[in-house]
Amino acid sequence: MPEQTHISKLTLTNFRNYATLAIDLAPGAVVFSGDNGAGKTNLLEAISFLTPGRGLRRAPYGDVAREGGDGGFALHARLAGPDGEVEIGTGISGGESEGGRRVRINGATARSAEDMLEWLRVVWLTPAMDALFTGPAGDRRRFLDRLVLAIDPGHGQRALDYEKAMRGRNRLLTEGSRDSGWFEAIETQMAETGVAIAAARAEMVRLLAAMIDRLPDSGPFPQADIGLSGDLEAEITNTPAVDVEERF
Numbered sequence: 001m002p003e004q005t006h007i008s009k010l011t012l013t014n015f016r017n018y019a020t021l022a023i024d025l026a027p028g029a030v031v032f033s034g035d036n037g038a039g040k041t042n043l044l045e046a047i048s049f050l051t052p053g054r055g056l057r058r059a060p061y062g063d064v065a066r067e068g069g070d071g072g073f074a075l076h077a078r079l080a081g082p083d084g085e086v087e088i089g090t091g092i093s094g095g096e097s098e099g100g101r102r103v104r105i106n107g108a109t110a111r112s113a114e115d116m117l118e119w120l121r122v123v124w125l126t127p128a129m130d131a132l133f134t135g136p137a138g139d140r141r142r143f144l145d146r147l148v149l150a151i152d153p154g155h156g157q158r159a160l161d162y163e164k165a166m167r168g169r170n171r172l173l174t175e176g177s178r179d180s181g182w183f184e185a186i187e188t189q190m191a192e193t194g195v196a197i198a199a200a201r202a203e204m205v206r207l208l209a210a211m212i213d214r215l216p217d218s219g220p221f222p223q224a225d226i227g228l229s230g231d232l233e234a235e236i237t238n239t240p241a242v243d244v245e246e247r248f
């Protein structure tokens, strides 16, 4: 397996129940064990702040700052990976009202939280997300798209381009437009981006299935069998992309 990035050190200050904490972590799977309320999920929440957004619990930052602290919180992670070490720090300072949290990468203030994406992607699947399995397919697509982003940073832009083209096409339809040149241009763009999106999703699922296949089947859990069903997705695995675009 290729060498993967891992968090080698995590330091927390006034984060939830932790006034201060520093832990060293080895590569590979890590298990946190402890009594209810010990602060296991808080650690996962801290890690979830290493990607843009509100984190695992989507909590207001004021709730994350330790009760009895100065109103701020900070966390710092050292990442070790194939390209060496990276230091990422994030948090809010006390007295700050709701708003952005600040991010520092290798000691320099980042322009935005998005800059963290250059160094790592964080994905979580928690019991609160069980609707992912029973809910609408659109939710599963969005989750899959987050996974795809981890291997293909261009995927987000493709999805935006597709939706923009689709909105443009809908607008033409609502206006009753008969401008076939416009339709042709928009539909060509939808076909190109749509097929590229389907191909990226299919590739992600193929990679995941291959990883699952390599897992020893001696563990306590049955092996998962994952797949992607959809007209484009079925075609894209055995038909050249240009032909799929044409049909789409």
Ligand SMILES: Nc1ncnc2c1ncn2[C@@H]1O[C@H](COP(=O)(O)OP(=O)(O)O)[C@@H](O)[C@H]1O
Pocket: 015, 016, 017, 018, 034, 035, 036, 037, 038, 039, 040, 041, 042, 043, 062, 063, 064, 065, 066, 067
């Ligand atoms: N802002 C905060 N300040 C201090 N303690 C907090 C804060 N937010 C949550 N806690 C404490 O964190 C604990 C819950 O931690 P959690 O990580 O959810 O536990 P578990 O190990 O069961 O996953 C509770 O004891 C709660 O009081």
Ligand SMILES: [Mg+2]
Pocket: 040, 041, 042
């Ligand atoms: Mg918990």
